Amino acid sequence: METEPATAERHYARDTLEFARAFTFFDAVYAFALTLLVVNIDPPEAADWTSPSALLGSGLEWQLLGFAISFSVIAVFWRVNHRIVAGFRALSPGTITANLVAIAFVVLIPFSTQGVSDVETADAPLAVAVYALDISCAVLAQAALFYVARHDGVLAHPLPRRADRAKLLDTLTIPAIFLVSIPIAYAWGADAGRWTWALLIVVGPISGRLTSRRVARIVAEDAAARGIRSEPDA
Structure with missing residues (x-):
């Protein structure tokens, strides 16, 4: 009687119940992290409901801004994670563990958001540092999952491995900007550190386009080297 290799036994194929359970669990944790963000919004006092200006002046505007930013960040992490796992033909113990590490940092985002959105702590450089470290670790953990x-x-x-390295360099721009914001926050204040994150609005799309072109070129060169003629996308 033939037996499958030990490594194959430890892999859960895409069409198995184990794969579906793990995939559902990962999605549920992201949903839970999104829900936890609302805990950072303190209910305003009754007197603050007398007018919109009084309501926003209670500090609610910063908490809502922090909620909106972190909601978008977690949603992006979920989409990236979904795209990575969608490219798996199976799950291994290593990928399950790596994904658990990645979502652990995502679950911490509601905690780190508290520091940068609360009016009493928003001006502290440490709040910027904790948030930046959390986001950076989450990005690096997602990259580690792929590898x-x-x-x-x-x-x-x-x-091809060269294409993966190009994508990794593109990914590293995110933690690089967040990590740079830490010394800036300590040197010039928390607001300066937070404004550093806005660089992603410019750097992100530029880096993404350049990386897409480089990856396409690498794939074409690899196909040519293998004697395969690449057909253009429909």
Whole structure:
């Protein structure tokens, strides 16, 4: 009687119940993290409901801004995680563990949001540092998840390694900007540190476009080297 290799036994194929359970669990944790963000919004006093200006002047505007930013951040993390896992043909113990580490940092985002959105702590450089470190670790953990999947051989359609390195460099622009904001916050204040994050609005799209072109060129060169003629996308 033939037996499958030990490594195959530890992989959960995409069409198995175990894969579906893990995928559902990961999605549920992201939903839970999004829900936790509302805890950072303190209910205003009764007197603050007399007018919109009084309501916003109670500090609610900063908490709502922090909620909106972190909601968007967690949603982006979920989309990235969904895209990564969607490219798996199976789950391995390594990818499950790596994903748990990644979502652990995501679950911490409501906590780190408290520091940068509360009027009593928003001006503290430490609040900026904690938030920046949390986001940076979450991004790096997501990147590590992909490389664990590649190492374990569960990627459905792996790209050339040069293409993966190009994508990694693009990903590293996010933690780089967040980490740079920490010394800026301590040197010039928390507001300056937070404004540093706005660089992502410019740097992100530019880096993304350049990376997409580089990856396409690498894939075409790899196909040519293999003697395969690449067809343009429909």
